[in-house]
Amino acid sequence: xxxxxxxxxxxxxxxxxxxxxxxxxxxxxxxxxxxxxxxxxxxxxxxxxxxxxxxxxxxxxxxxxxxxxxxxxxxxxxxxxxxxxxxxxxxxxxxxxxxxxxxxxxxxxxxxxxxxxxxxxxxxxxxxxxxxxxxxxxxxxxxxxxxxxxxxxxxxxxxxxxxxxxxxxxxxxxxxxxxxxxxxxxxxxxxxxxxxxxxxxxxxxxxxxxxxxxxxxxxxxxxxxxxxxxxxxxxxxxxxxxxxxxxxxxxxxxxxxxxxxxxxxxxxxxxxxxxxxxxxxxxxxxxxxxxxxxxxxxxxxxxxxxxxx
Amino acid sequence: xxxxxxxxxxxxxxxxxxxxxxxxxxxxxxxxxxxxxxxxxxxxxxxxxxxxxxxxxxxxxxxxxxxxxxxxxxxxxxxxxxxxxxxxxxxxxxxxxxxxxxxxxxxxxxxxxxxxxxxxxxxxxxxxxxxxxxxxxxxxxxxxxxxxxxxxxxxxxxxxxxxxxxxxxxxxxxxxxxxxxxxxxxxxxxxxxxxxxxxxxxxxxxxxxxxxxxxxxxxxxxxxxxxxxxxxxxxxxxxxxxxxxxxxxxxxxxxxxxxxxxxxxxxxxxxxxxxxxxxxxxxxxxxxxxxxxxxxxxxx
Numbered sequence: 001x002x003x004x005x006x007x008x009x010x011x012x013x014x015x016x017x018x019x020x021x022x023x024x025x026x027x028x029x030x031x032x033x034x035x036x037x038x039x040x041x042x043x044x045x046x047x048x049x050x051x052x053x054x055x056x057x058x059x060x061x062x063x064x065x066x067x068x069x070x071x072x073x074x075x076x077x078x079x080x081x082x083x084x085x086x087x088x089x090x091x092x093x094x095x096x097x098x099x100x101x102x103x104x105x106x107x108x109x110x111x112x113x114x115x116x117x118x119x120x121x122x123x124x125x126x127x128x129x130x131x132x133x134x135x136x137x138x139x140x141x142x143x144x145x146x147x148x149x150x151x152x153x154x155x156x157x158x159x160x161x162x163x164x165x166x167x168x169x170x171x172x173x174x175x176x177x178x179x180x181x182x183x184x185x186x187x188x189x190x191x192x193x194x195x196x197x198x199x200x201x202x203x204x205x206x207x208x209x210x211x212x213x214x215x216x217x218x219x220x221x222x223x224x225x226x227x228x229x230x231x232x233x234x235x236x237x238x239x240x241x242x243x244x245x246x247x248x249x250x251x252x253x254x255x256x257x258x259x260x261x262x263x264x265x266x267x268x269x270x271x272x273x274x275x276x277x278x279x280x281x282x283x284x285x286x287x288x289x290x291x292x293x294x295x296x297x298x299x300x301x302x303x304x305x306x307x308x309x
Numbered sequence: 310x311x312x313x314x315x316x317x318x319x320x321x322x323x324x325x326x327x328x329x330x331x332x333x334x335x336x337x338x339x340x341x342x343x344x345x346x347x348x349x350x351x352x353x354x355x356x357x358x359x360x361x362x363x364x365x366x367x368x369x370x371x372x373x374x375x376x377x378x379x380x381x382x383x384x385x386x387x388x389x390x391x392x393x394x395x396x397x398x399x400x401x402x403x404x405x406x407x408x409x410x411x412x413x414x415x416x417x418x419x420x421x422x423x424x425x426x427x428x429x430x431x432x433x434x435x436x437x438x439x440x441x442x443x444x445x446x447x448x449x450x451x452x453x454x455x456x457x458x459x460x461x462x463x464x465x466x467x468x469x470x471x472x473x474x475x476x477x478x479x480x481x482x483x484x485x486x487x488x489x490x491x492x493x494x495x496x497x498x499x500x501x502x503x504x505x506x507x508x509x510x511x512x513x514x515x516x517x518x519x520x521x522x523x524x525x526x527x528x529x530x531x532x533x534x535x536x537x538x539x540x541x542x543x544x545x546x547x548x549x550x551x552x553x554x555x556x557x558x559x560x561x562x563x564x565x566x567x568x569x570x571x572x573x574x575x576x577x578x579x580x581x582x583x584x585x586x587x588x589x590x591x592x593x594x595x596x597x598x599x600x601x602x603x604x605x606x607x608x609x
Binding site for chain 2: 014017018019021022023025026028029030032033036037038039040041042043044047058102105106107108109110111114116117118119120121122123125126127128129130131133134135136137138140142143145148177181182185186188189192196230234238240241244245247248249250264267268271272277280281284285287288291295
């Protein structure tokens with residue numbers, strides 16, 4: 001009898017193990033995301049309705065929508081938002097087109113295939129800080145290589161930090177340099193999954209390689225193009241480290257006239273230099289909303305465009 | 310580690326001697342053979358990728374005077390070690406390197422362990438709500454968590470973790486990407502028969518994880534570990550906020566670069582030092598990293 005009790009207890013334990021343990025194994029992820037990912041984001045909403053100043057030891061007072069009202073009337077906020085969109089467009093569109101082209105190049109039978117792929121990916125494994133520092137030196141007004149090269153063509157010298165257009169261009173190049181190769185490898189992976197006989201059939205019909213690229217490759221890559229566009233949007237609208245470091249000082253204003261301060265950098269300035277946590281939270285939530293809207297719009301738009309191809 | 314499962318498609322047919330009849334008729338046999346122009350264009354792209362890093366090496370081996378020359382000097386000089394010594398003198402760079410090593414090392418071990426565990430559950434165990442929970446886990450990677458930074462900071466200062474490495478380590482202990490990556494891999498790489506056999510031998514589910522799944526997951530775990538280490542090493546925004554007086558290497562680098570007078574030989578030497586560990590990993594295991602990105606992409 002002792003044996004039956006033991007074995008039935010064992011069976012119960014076994015059942016508990018098979019039924020229950022999967023939940024136990026996935027709990028760490030959801031727990032951690034809840035505590036350090038989701039909760040802070042939601043709590044940002046609460047903080048944004050308060051006048052919350054860190055210098056007063058976290059004392060706060062409910063002010064309703066005052067932070068949002070202030071934000072909508074703050075020219076610095078609109079400036080930062082405009083800069084963000086400009087840098088996002090300038091960096092994302094050429095980047096994804098270049099990635100498509102590089103992926104197309106890599107999608108040949110090549111010698112030293114792995115080395116070429118590694119070479120293309122190299123920028124992505126270096127840190128944003130390192131990349132921005134090197135490029136800031138290259139874009140230097142007096143001794144930078146970019147101005148030297150432009151000087152050979154009779155252009156310049158350009159003070160890259162000084163103007164809106166030049167600073168946006170430089171920052172976009174930094175962002176695009178770091179991400180193009182990564183996106184190219186993602187496109188390449190999808191290109192390799194396209195059945196070869198589609199090309200062979202097109203070839204028999206006399207399609208040129210350009211036609212094959214636009215009529216077969218691009219439509220077949222549709223899901224991947226949507227994916228990379230959405231991901232680049234979510235990342236691109238949160239750009240912060242590049243403009244912070246591009247200024248070359250520790251002031252997070254994005255240049256003397258805020259000409260390249262992004263929304264995320266403005267958030268950082270208000271939160272961790274001015275210590276206005278309530279106001280910074282209002283910016284954060286607004287930015288979050290904008291990102292959501294843009295990501296969804298992008299998803300719909302790229303799907304539509306790819307459909308029409 | 311070299312047994313890493315490249316998808317068969319990346320192992321394209323070797324450009325070897327077979328199929329001579331097809332080779333002559335250009336355009337047949339895919340993918341096409343790369344032409345001279347393909348190579349030229351790709352080499353130009355690779356040169357553009359490599360140049361900024363090469364340049365940081367050139368600058369860090371020069372004196373400040375040499376860097377301020379027009380036209381620029383393109384060949385490394387002999388002052389690398391002087392500059393390295395200056396970096397270590399001017400900031401507590403050794404400590405920053407150590408901090409980054411501790412942070413990235415702990416995060417890597419933990420991400421691999423917990424992601425494999427969750428991936429095992431999602432890929433190989435049957436339980437209610439498995440599909441929706443997996444979708445939810447993947448969807449969390451779309452959430453712009455960076456924007457929750459203010460309450461996160463409030464939380465850390467409440468529990469006294471500001472300037473402590475735990476503030477950076479703990480939130481990174483398991484990632485959505487890791488869970489997704491391991492779920493994909495284990496679904497392919499671990500046959501159900503193997504798990505059945507393990508159960509016959511009296512393994513509980515954790516026993517299966519420990520004795521069957523973990524060993525089978527090694528190739529993918531290596532790739533995930535590399536990614537995670539590099540990401541943690543390169544992380545900047547959150548450490549900048551929460552570790553003001555106990556910098557990681559990226560934070561130390563940023564303060565080196567934002568002095569009132571910028572000394573480029575100094576900052577670019579710092580950049581080189583901070584990039585070197587990642588570069589070494591990439592040189593040795595770049596093939597796996599490339600393979601990992603391309604695998605993750607297929608269903609992405």
